[in-house]
Amino acid sequence: MLVVPELICREATADDWSAIWPIFAAVVSTGDTYAFDPEIAEADARAAWMLEGTRQQTFVAVDDDRVVATAIVKPNQPGLGDHVANAAWMVAPSTAGRGVGRRLAEHVLDAARAMGFTAMQFNAVVETNLRAVGLWQSLGFDIVGTVPGAYRHRAEGAVGLHIMHRQL
Amino acid sequence: MLVVPELICREATADDWSAIWPIFAAVVSTGDTYAFDPEIAEADARAAWMLEGTRQQTFVAVDDDRVVATAIVKPNQPGLGDHVANAAWMVAPSTAGRGVGRRLAEHVLDAARAMGFTAMQFNAVVETNLRAVGLWQSLGFDIVGTVPGAYRHRAEGAVGLHIMHRQL
Numbered sequence: 001m002l003v004v005p006e007l008i009c010r011e012a013t014a015d016d017w018s019a020i021w022p023i024f025a026a027v028v029s030t031g032d033t034y035a036f037d038p039e040i041a042e043a044d045a046r047a048a049w050m051l052e053g054t055r056q057q058t059f060v061a062v063d064d065d066r067v068v069a070t071a072i073v074k075p076n077q078p079g080l081g082d083h084v085a086n087a088a089w090m091v092a093p094s095t096a097g098r099g100v101g102r103r104l105a106e107h108v109l110d111a112a113r114a115m116g117f118t119a120m121q122f123n124a125v126v127e128t129n130l131r132a133v134g135l136w137q138s139l140g141f142d143i144v145g146t147v148p149g150a151y152r153h154r155a156e157g158a159v160g161l162h163i164m165h166r167q168l
Numbered sequence: 169m170l171v172v173p174e175l176i177c178r179e180a181t182a183d184d185w186s187a188i189w190p191i192f193a194a195v196v197s198t199g200d201t202y203a204f205d206p207e208i209a210e211a212d213a214r215a216a217w218m219l220e221g222t223r224q225q226t227f228v229a230v231d232d233d234r235v236v237a238t239a240i241v242k243p244n245q246p247g248l249g250d251h252v253a254n255a256a257w258m259v260a261p262s263t264a265g266r267g268v269g270r271r272l273a274e275h276v277l278d279a280a281r282a283m284g285f286t287a288m289q290f291n292a293v294v295e296t297n298l299r300a301v302g303l304w305q306s307l308g309f310d311i312v313g314t315v316p317g318a319y320r321h322r323a324e325g326a327v328g329l330h331i332m333h334r335q336l
Contacts, residue, residue: 084315
């Protein structure tokens with residue numbers, strides 16, 4: 001595996017959106033990993049992804065001044081469920097397979113702990129996205145259950161969505 | 169069981185909020201069935217509950233001109249997951265046990281089908297809420313999985329949240 005020794009993981013700023021949007025658009029366009037409409041409008045993507053606050057935040061991984069991956073963390077439920085974080089990751093297709101996703105994931109797990117979350121839950125891991133499923137399992141996530149046919153995969157048709165979870 | 173023979177189930181209008189809010193406030197105040205903050209502000213509750221559109225809607229059950237229960241339906245995911253509905257129900261505590269919840273549920277299942285949804289998913293059924301779990305199982309829902317400790321139950325402490333699902 002090629003490595004990215006200078007990778008810096010940090011909170012995103014509003015100025016990062018112009019570099020995040022091409023990654024977001026490329027990732028959702030394939031219709032095989034995210035529920036977002038593959039033709040989502042930029043404004044809707046920005047509203048969904050650019051979070052700011054003490055309980056929700058957007059992150060980027062930067063390699064030599066280039067944003068190569070991004071992640072978000074937010075409460076998975078309000079009120080009496082807000083100790084469980086929800087999170088999502090996107091890696092630039094040109095960077096996939098170089099360990100960037102894992103390193104940003106480890107950064108975000110630490111950040112979520114620092115934000116006071118005691119667990120993390122994913123609601124919609126596409127069951128055919130074996131790279132993601134394997135990454136999360138290697139990072140300590142369990143598959144809590146699989147909702148059958150809940151995702152209209154562009155190539156595979158209706159496939160299941162895993163709910164995955166780990167304590168932090 | 170007492171029955172409510174004249175119960176009418178229909179879409180809610182903005183004017184119904186004044187009758188829905190006391191039900192909402194009473195249901196969430198006990199901290200044993202919903203993740204919403206038990207002391208949620210009315211404006212936040214209204215924003216969360218009063219939905220309007222072709223893909224999201226609020227319903228009420230009316231007994232002799234009195235709103236006795238309410239429900240919402242919306243897509244559980246955007247885009248490629250929006251064929252699966254999410255829904256939630258609240259019954260006035262004074263009316264609980266009279267079959268109102270079940271009748272509103274049957275109405276809303278039909279309405280969700282008419283809205284084009286092909287399945288329904290709940291993300292956060294409190295595992296100690298045996299009345300709700302039993303109702304949904306009797307209406308054809310399966311427990312897909314249980315997220316451990318994801319709900320801070322006011323009396324029981326950390327308890328699990330069931331994900332439940334059925335085809336429509």
